[in-house]
Amino acid sequence: MELMYYLLFGGLSVVVALLELSKTSKDRVGTSSAFSSFKNNYLVVYSLMMGSCSLPLYSRSRANPPHSGDWLQGPYVYYLYSQYGFDKGDIGRLFIAGFGSSMLFGTIVGSLADKQGRKRACVTYCITYILSCITKHSPEYKVLMIGRILGGIATSLLFSAFESWLVAEHNKRGFEPQWLSLTFSKAIFLGNGLVAIVSGLCANLLADNLGFGPVAPFDAAACFLAIGMAIILSSWSENYGDPSDSKDLLTQFKGAAVAIASDEKIALLGAIQSLFEGSMYTFVFLWTPALSPNDEEIPHGFIFATFMLSSMLGSSIASRLMARSTPKVESYMQIVFGVSAFTLLLPIIANLLVPASGVKGGSMSSAGAFQLFGFCIFEACVGIFWPSIMKMRSQYIPEEARSTIMNFFRIPLNIFVCIVLYNVNAFPITVMFGMCSIFLFMASVLQRRLMVVAESHKSSKFTAS
Template identity: 25%
Template sequence: MSVAIEREEWMLSPLIYGFLLACCFLSVFLHPYFSRSGGAARTTTTASSLFDVGPTAPFLRFQRSFLLLYSLASVMEGLESVVGEYEFAYHGMSRDQMVLVASAGVAVSLVFGTFLGFLSDIIGPRKFCILFCFFHLLVGVLKSVTWQQSMLMSTLFMGIASTVYSFCFETWMVAEHEKQGHRRDLLSDTFWLMTLFESSSLLGSQALANLLTKDLKKGFLLASAPAALLAIISIICIRKEWDGNNQKATVESYQKSFAGHIIADKSIWMLGWAQASVHFSLSVFWILWAPTIVEDGREVQLSHIYPCFLGSRMLGSTAFPWFSGTSALHNEDHNHLIAAFVIAGLVLSIIAYDYQDIGVLVVLFCIFHACIGLISPSLAKLRTMYVPDELRGGMISASLVPANAAFLFVLIIGGYYRRLDNAAIMALAAVGLLSAAGCLHVLRWWRKHLRQNWHEL
């Protein structure tokens, strides 16, 4: 006599999607009212919000064009990352093989990606934006021809492309912003909109990937084709809308400038560590969130949960204007940024410390991503204050070195040799975020007493 075992399934309420979307809209559309009421006594000061009278038509036209291009790049990046997991599983790769392939991609980012930011500053970030699109086009062509032979090369190209993506578009936007003569305080609006559009684009890329991979035998070819098509469109847009960047430097002059302004400045080291901790924690989240949730033993639709995380990041990005510009919550000491790092670190500490119910884990991961949504534009704003524009790409790529090295260590020791459990890896990410909060606290103290900053936003 056989015994039927019923497996319990955990269901996510569809209302959560509407709740996150409503919160995003309320945060965006209520901000102008509160910013005007809070800044009524400062009507004579310069406006510093997208919702004030400040932005001109040329700036809005430039901002919308760039955000459209950045959204296309984000869709490409998200599409390849989502489809890659399906590809490995479909072709029967073992867990150890997946770990080795992922480690190869991180190793390439660590070795070659470190110098790409420097080259971007020397020859111009516009060319590296085109290079990013070219890598996606090349990977799409390789996957269309044969997957088995191109699997490793595609992973290596995607590792380099992800590194280029992390700095080239922000660096290029700031350079074009200055080149066209727009007000510098308007950069803050573009920073949080970049995070908002990136998160929404990643959400759209996941939906598109799920649609294209329903038929696994045909899905991968169909999934690589949109990425290649978007790459071609992006290259055309870049070459048509914006001319070349005239800002170039020699290797010798760049080395002297980088050594004097970046390496010799302890404030940049603090800021770089904060960026590295964010990059490492997101990498750890990407590989551990699904195993952490399914450890409960109940069946769960992971594809229904991940959009909540991206929606939470969108909500966090919409909170950024409330702490900048003419908002009543605006604070020059960046207390909100330190608080976001502390909360994110504590959330990961709770997850690492003990087992939690699926519902609690989903809430904790949503809080973590909301903090990331607030942290990303805040760090970009701090980079504009402390890092010279001509050194921005090199500073960002250099800050990713410790993050990539730590992630490679986690993949090999924890993933391949299995000498680190998931809780220990999550705890490392939590320690990194909490230490970053301490670095920003020191940076705030230095700024208050020494007034070390390049620009005021």
């Protein structure tokens, strides 16, 4: 079984390398040196931001997946809290507080980015997350709760302010709209893939090999954030959504709500994003118990690195797809959501075909290996999803309220994740995966509707002209 892990990891590494090296002229888009400099600057900052989030990602506490929390801060958070003497219930409430603050306060702070400036919002993210990292030094529950609230606010800014700044700055500098896809795909390839793997290795080195303890990855993350903030302050210009003094926060919220309600494309995009990301976060909670239902010994960090490689593979595929005029992103994403829905049905299929042995320990079963391959395909779909949804958001969300609307999209996601965290042990794992599969199938159906609406809108504009 150990040989299978190495073959899978090595095979994925070779495929990713070949995909990147074998790009032809059809897969590449001719750009200018000014754009390359702009893109590289953003990628350095984005990689530092994602690296700071990924540093606290790996640890032996991955064996506690139902309570080990969120995609960004992962198991070292859980392990650190357990070292301070808190039980699963206390830790669960801390994680719920993080998602709840992202839903409530993050939406407000994200909306301020449109009015007060996206660059300021990105700097605010760095400061907020640094403060969140500092709170990890305290064993006091109230201090840790404040840290989780700050982390939730920072998460909302990470997933709205940086992308909003990028899109606005890209357009302000007069670069070709098609070039934006290059930045998106490369950001996911590096920030959500390669950097995550390297950061995980650094976290293990600091916390375990060098013996600095579970708080060390958070200190390293704070250093990365400080470097990124310095680059932002020195090289980024400010841009806004609607800086009008006549619009207060409530007016901005109303404007964003009206935009979502009046434009079916925006509403569909928000529903698709919530359905997919909700399923993705649920997968993060469940993949370990799915692969080791009888406490089998599985290399959690190694498998997670394989997932990240799969995500890199997906982003590489996405860059090829988006570099061509056909198929359109609205078209191929229907297939991606359909494949994702099938892969999350595999635990149910495996449970039906291969009854559980009930024998504790040992290595991964054949049913687990079957699921592992399916989960790698799902992670490849995740790698395709991120740059593709970014491209659709850049096309359909109005500039004046971009950050506000993007944070509106995260409200149902955070509600869903809080519900899942609270009830993760109340339902069988097959029920949870079945629910995710249904959500992804719904996303595929809504994606089909989005394509139809977008095409009819283009046709009507062409006829009118």
